[in-house]
Amino acid sequence: MQRVKPLDHLVLILGALFMGLPVIVALMSSTHSAVEIHSNGLYLTPGGDGGQTYEKVLTARGGFTGDVTGLLMLGNSLIMGLGFAVGKIVLSMTAAYALVYFRFRFATILFWAIFTTLLLPLEVRIMPSYQVMATLGLLNSYTGLIVPLLASATGTFFFRQFFKSVPDELLEAARIDGAGPWKFFIDVLVPLSKTMMAAIFIIMFIYGWNQYLWPLIMTTDESFYTLMRGIKSILQVWVGSQIPDYNEAFALAVLAMIPPVIVVVVFQRMFIKGLTESDK
Amino acid sequence: MATVTLSAVGKTYAGGVDAVRDVNVDIKDGEFVVLVGPSGCGKSTLLRMVAGLETVTHGEIRIGDRVVNTLDPADRDIAMVFQNYALYPHMSVRDNMAYGLKNRRTPKDEITRRVDEAARMLELAPYLDRKPRALSGGQRQRVAMGRAIVRQPSAFLFDEPLSNLDAKLRVSMRGEIRRLQKRLGTTSLYVTHDQLEAMTLADRLIVLRDGAVEQIGAPLDVYRRPASSFVAAFIGSPAMSLLDARVADGRVWVGEHAVAPATVPAGEVTLGLRAEDLRIAADGALPMRVDYVEELGAQRIIHGFVEGQQIAVTETGADSLPSDLRLAVDPGALHLFDVATGRRMDEAAAQPARELA
Structure with a gap:
């Protein structure tokens, strides 16, 4: 065993505090009332209004139409996160499969074309994308929220590299075993890619969960509100002498953190298991 | 069971490189033929052409009485054993062996029967539910052979199946392959760069050099009267x-x-x-x-x-x-x-x- 070095732990502890403290502050502050926060600043100790605040955040109807509850926003965010993760995995896996296993002209050029789009963030093409969706009549729909962002250079790249590392003999064995392109993909590549899928799922779920700009532009109907927009809109209420509902914003932020944490915890286990057990 | 006939078979890669030139061989039913030569002599290419994994640019390959030049590997009625085993890592030993049969829509009880029989023959019965990664190299190679056996093909194709094993295991697996092939009587084409393996296994040797046949003959004849x-x-x-x-x-x-x-x-x-x-x-x-x-x-x-x-x-x-x-x-x-x-x-x-x- 290696001797425990205090300095290593000091760095670790500092790091943990640095990352963890804001979360604790948010959690603790969310259990105090808005007035207390406004007058005393943030809290590191629990207060007495937690239950009430969370209940209100989850169930109270808000927004201009008065129909938006925390639960609805949570649901919308989940749909965004899952839709992104699943959609991107399916799309980038099939794209990478075609790039690696089908011999067609310009495959390499095509791949690099896809790859360079990594350099372009969503914001660059947000106007044309909006225009396309508007023309297709997909504003204010889940399809419009999710589909335009599905093409994923990152995912395609990862899966391409992974498929390239799968030995050719496996494909040849499958061909001799009478597996066509589709069966090979489903029976061999997909099960082998589990770990990659878990990794991409984590990344893409959080990417979808945290989307702010695109839903903001794409939807005007409040029933498509996501948590990210909810937090923002709570803090925007600076009308007259009204105090913003800090406590609710914090509560919402804490709620917004839970699903990604669950996803990471669940899939990380699978991810690590896959990493240690796989041998191609 | 079938004969395998190569007539004037050749392979020219794009760019004009001749990997294999004018190979003529008649492999008799049940015969064990070993393709041997130094690396780069085209022996694997030739085997892969028989398997259907490489296209044939010249000549004709027959398995039984069918010309198979343009047939898919799956339709050639052959089974192949690869150097690195090429087992499906996520499938159990049983599923690995059964996969080809399932794709051919063989009835379930027939699959079970054949897999169990092959497992008994190869002493793999205790490992049927394990994943390949839980097996040793020799066991993996036996699974790869089991996968070939259950198909009951016209011909076995072996692509340097023992190269990844250690020296001692190689000798015992060599004996096992020979015994199995005698017992099943299946026509076999075997590629190796190891002349000792070639000598001990073959009914007939084909010595290849730079893509052309240098000599064909029984091991002892080749040993006693080398043609070059x-x-x-x-x-x-x-x-x-x-x-x-x-x-x-x-x-x-x-x-x-x-x-x-x-x-x-x-x-x-x-x-x-x-x-x-x-x-x-x-x-x-x-x-x-x-x-x-x-x-x-x-x-x-x-x-x-x-x-x-x-x-x-x-x-x-x-x-x-x-x-x-x-x-x-x-x-x-x-x-x-x-x-x-x-x-x-x-x-x-x-x-x-x-x-x-």
């Missing part, structure tokens, strides 16, 4: 010693030393001598300077130089050796090859070496 200096040097261990020699006055000369009588026309020749055909004798014709000795237990190999040319001799003695020896050559044990073409210059001097004494 290339085959002579490749088959057999230690390799046959090849000396620059000349024929004059009806004798073979190495330097100033007359080795034995010869009937081939006078001129430069390459003289091939098997290590076991040389004897150490005080009155021997060839002087040898000893370089180093390899002890093998039952015998030893003495490496040295005759007239500055490398030569190897095997003998069973254990005494320490002087640094200079004289070697006697059995006149019937000479192999003479044309210097320019490397082809065997036949006749008298090249009777099968050493009949059973």
Whole structure:
């Protein structure tokens, strides 16, 4: 065993505090009332209004139409996160499969074309994308929220590299075993890619969960509100002498953190298991 | 069961590289044929053409009475064993073996029956529910063979199946493959670069060099009458010693030393001598300077130089050796090859070496 070095732990502890403290502050502050926060600043100790605040955040109807509850926003965010993760995995896996296993002209050029789009963030093409969706009549729909962002250079790249590392003999064995392109993909590549899928799922779920700009532009109907927009809109209420509902914003932020944490915890286990057990 | 016939088979890659040239072989039903040659000689390419994993650019391949040139690998009724096993890592041993049958819509109970039978034959029964990663190299290779056996194909194709195993396991697996093939009687084509593996397994050898057939024959015939200096040097261990020699006055000369009588026309020749055909004798014709000795237990190999040319001799003695020896050559044990073409210059001097004494 290696001797425990205090300095290593000091760095670790500092790091943990640095990352963890804001979360604790948010959690603790969310259990105090808005007035207390406004007058005393943030809290590191629990207060007495937690239950009430969370209940209100989850169930109270808000927004201009008065129909938006925390639960609805949570649901919308989940749909965004899952839709992104699943959609991107399916799309980038099939794209990478075609790039690696089908011999067609310009495959390499095509791949690099896809790859360079990594350099372009969503914001660059947000106007044309909006225009396309508007023309297709997909504003204010889940399809419009999710589909335009599905093409994923990152995912395609990862899966391409992974498929390239799968030995050719496996494909040849499958061909001799009478597996066509589709069966090979489903029976061999997909099960082998589990770990990659878990990794991409984590990344893409959080990417979808945290989307702010695109839903903001794409939807005007409040029933498509996501948590990210909810937090923002709570803090925007600076009308007259009204105090913003800090406590609710914090509560919402804490709620917004839970699903990604669950996803990471669940899939990380699978991810690590896959990493240690796989041998191609 | 089926014959495999290659007629004028060739492979030219885009860019004009001939990987395989004009191969003609008739593999009889149930025969075990080994393709052997140094790496890059086209033996794997040839096998993969039979398997359908490479396109055939010239000639015709028949399995049974069907021309299979353009058939998919799955429709050729062959099974292949790969060097790195190519097992599906996420499937259990049972599923690995059953996968090909499932894709052929074989009835379930028939699949179970065949897999169980193959597992019993290969002593894999206790491992059927394990994943390949939980198996040793030898067991994985047996699973790969099981996958081939359950298909009950017309022909087995082996692509260097033992190269990834350690030396000891290789020897025992070699025996196992041979036994299995005899028992099943399935026509087999086997690729290896290991001449010992080739010698021990084959009913017939095909020695390939630069994509062309150098010699086809039973292992012992190839060993005793190599068709070229290339085959002579490749088959057999230690390799046959090849000396620059000349024929004059009806004798073979190495330097100033007359080795034995010869009937081939006078001129430069390459003289091939098997290590076991040389004897150490005080009155021997060839002087040898000893370089180093390899002890093998039952015998030893003495490496040295005759007239500055490398030569190897095997003998069973254990005494320490002087640094200079004289070697006697059995006149019937000479192999003479044309210097320019490397082809065997036949006749008298090249009777099968050493009949059973």
